[in-house]
Amino acid sequence: MDNVLNQIGIENYIFLSVILFCIGVFGVLYRRNAIIVFMSIEIMLNAVNLLFVAFSTYHQDAQGQVFVFFSMAVAAAEVAVGLAILVAIFRNLGSIDVANLKNLKG
Amino acid sequence: MSTVLIIFYVLSAVTLSTAFMTIFSRNPIHSAIYLVICFFSIAGHFLLFNAQFLALVHVIVYSGAIMILLLFTLMLMNLNKEDEVHKPRFTRLGAVISVVATCGILLSIFLRSKPIVGDYDTTGEDYQSIKVLGQVLLDQDNGFMVPFEFVSVLLIVAMIGAVLLSKKENSAK
Numbered sequence: 001m002d003n004v005l006n007q008i009g010i011e012n013y014i015f016l017s018v019i020l021f022c023i024g025v026f027g028v029l030y031r032r033n034a035i036i037v038f039m040s041i042e043i044m045l046n047a048v049n050l051l052f053v054a055f056s057t058y059h060q061d062a063q064g065q066v067f068v069f070f071s072m073a074v075a076a077a078e079v080a081v082g083l084a085i086l087v088a089i090f091r092n093l094g095s096i097d098v099a100n101l102k103n104l105k106g
Numbered sequence: 107m108s109t110v111l112i113i114f115y116v117l118s119a120v121t122l123s124t125a126f127m128t129i130f131s132r133n134p135i136h137s138a139i140y141l142v143i144c145f146f147s148i149a150g151h152f153l154l155f156n157a158q159f160l161a162l163v164h165v166i167v168y169s170g171a172i173m174i175l176l177l178f179t180l181m182l183m184n185l186n187k188e189d190e191v192h193k194p195r196f197t198r199l200g201a202v203i204s205v206v207a208t209c210g211i212l213l214s215i216f217l218r219s220k221p222i223v224g225d226y227d228t229t230g231e232d233y234q235s236i237k238v239l240g241q242v243l244l245d246q247d248n249g250f251m252v253p254f255e256f257v258s259v260l261l262i263v264a265m266i267g268a269v270l271l272s273k274k275e276n277s278a279k
Contacts, residue, residue, distance in 0.1 A: 004155060005226040007110040014216050016118050020125055022209040027129040029201035032193055035134055035180060039141050042172065043125050046148050049164075057155045058226065062233050062242045065160055066250055069243070072167050073257045077264035079172050083179045084271035090183050091274075099193070 005057055013054040020047035034086055034096040038079065045075050113154060120147040134180050138173060145169045159236045 020043060027040025049068045056064025090096050124144040128137045145168040152161035192198065232238055243250050 003226045003228045004110060007108045008114050008154075010226075011216065012114065012118075015213060016121070018212045018216065019122060019209065022205055022212070023122070023125045023129060025208060026201060026205040029204065030193070030198060031129065033134060035176060036129065036137055039128055039137060039176065042141070042168070043128065043144065046145070046168070050148060050151055053152055053155055053157055053160060056157075056234070060229050060231075060233055062239050065157055065234060065239060066243050068160055069163065070250075070253060070257060072163060073261060076167055076171060077260050079175055080264050080268040081271070083175055084268035086179060087182065087272045096183065 003057070010054060010058050013051065017047045017051040032097050032099055034098050037098060038082055042075065045071065110154070117147050117150045117154070138176050138180060142169050142173050157234050159239050
């Protein structure tokens, strides 16, 4: 059985994941719409998952993929609760602009 | 240049460009559509690794469940108009500078570190088919049975919490 990393190389996957993670960080810092911030967090989680699978193939070990499975479950729970919180915020404030959430700023 | 490498480059270009468009499109619905394409291309990366189980679960969970949740929330809030104001210029400049610095530092670390990877050897045994993955996950001795059960507890707690949070309180006052 041929290892796909022989033709691609682990470093290409590291660079792809780093760039994808930085795009996610940029979305969190740049946008004000809270849903887009959520999408950026999903992009970051996916970058890390991709690297997990790449190193799982590199070590020929299934435990990395099991970890990705758990992180997907946690991401699904996080999105459900987070969107419920966003809906509650939208009911109270009428917008989901993250700049409006500054009651704790003092 | 082998076929696999060409597929990898095409998939990576799709992933990065759609992730970028997710951040930059003004309409949140368009962002969600771009995000679906991004998730599908990441599932393509998983298929390239021959990780069938993760590719399937990724399509079901991300492109299915999470995107439906996001789209329903967007429609519930009626946010498909493009009236978002930008952050102040100072904050945006800070965001750009910090992201460029993070990206540059991480990339230069991995470019300059010259890791000793050697050859990618294959043991030849099957380690990532759905059957083997299930055995690793639910093995009696050193499996992941307890975390697996805790994930189910986490999911049901998240479900109850989401229902409670988004329920309308008509008995207030």
